[in-house]
Amino acid sequence: MGLHCEKGFVLTCKKPIVEQCAYCSQHFCIKHGHIDKATCKSRRCMTKYRREKRLFDRQTWEDERYQLGVERNAVSLCAYPECANEVYVACGHCETFYCPNHVARYNYNYRTHTRRAITRVKGDVTLCDVCQPYLREYNQDRYE
Ligand SMILES: [Zn+2]
Numbered sequence: 001m002g003l004h005c006e007k008g009f010v011l012t013c014k015k016p017i018v019e020q021c022a023y024c025s026q027h028f029c030i031k032h033g034h035i036d037k038a039t040c041k042s043r044r045c046m047t048k049y050r051r052e053k054r055l056f057d058r059q060t061w062e063d064e065r066y067q068l069g070v071e072r073n074a075v076s077l078c079a080y081p082e083c084a085n086e087v088y089v090a091c092g093h094c095e096t097f098y099c100p101n102h103v104a105r106y107n108y109n110y111r112t113h114t115r116r117a118i119t120r121v122k123g124d125v126t127l128c129d130v131c132q133p134y135l136r137e138y139n140q141d142r143y144e
C-alpha cells in the first residue's frame with residue numbers, strides 16, 4: 001500500500017494520495033482520479049465506471065417510473081407519465097397497470113434443457129416500455 005500516488009506514465013507521480021480506485025485498487029492523487037467517484041483516470045477503470053454508471057442510471061430511472069406508476073395506478077390512471085387514459089392491463093414484468101396504448105404483447109420462446117430432453121416453450125407476455133428490454137430474459141434457455 002503506497003502512501004503516495006501510484007499513477008504516472010514514466011515516473012510514479014508520488015503526490016499525496018486522496019483516494020483509492022474502486023476498480024484497480026491503486027491509490028491516486030487529485031490529478032489522477034476523481035474523488036467523488038473513487039475511480040482513477042486509467043482508460044480501463046473509466047470504461048468500467050461508465051458501464052456501471054449507465055446501469056445505475058437506468059436502474060434509477062426504472063425505479064422512478066415504477067414509483068410514479070404505482071401512484072398513478074392508485075387513482076386508476078395508466079402508469080405512463082402524463083397519460084390521461086384509464087388502466088387496462090398489467091405489465092407482465094413490473095406489474096403496474098397501463099392503458100392499451102402503452103403496452104405491447106410480445107412472443108417469446110425458449111428451450112428447457114433437462115437431463116432427458118429438450119423442450120421448446122412458447123408464450124407471450126405483455127410488457128410496458130420500461131420493461132421491453134427484459135424480453136430477452138424471456139427468450140433465454142433454461143437449464144434444469
Ligand atoms: Zn483504477
Ligand SMILES: [Zn+2]
Nearest residue numbers: 005013029032
Ligand atoms: Zn498522481
Ligand SMILES: [Zn+2]
Nearest residue numbers: 091094128131
Ligand atoms: Zn413494466
Ligand SMILES: [Zn+2]
Nearest residue numbers: 078083099102
Ligand atoms: Zn397510457
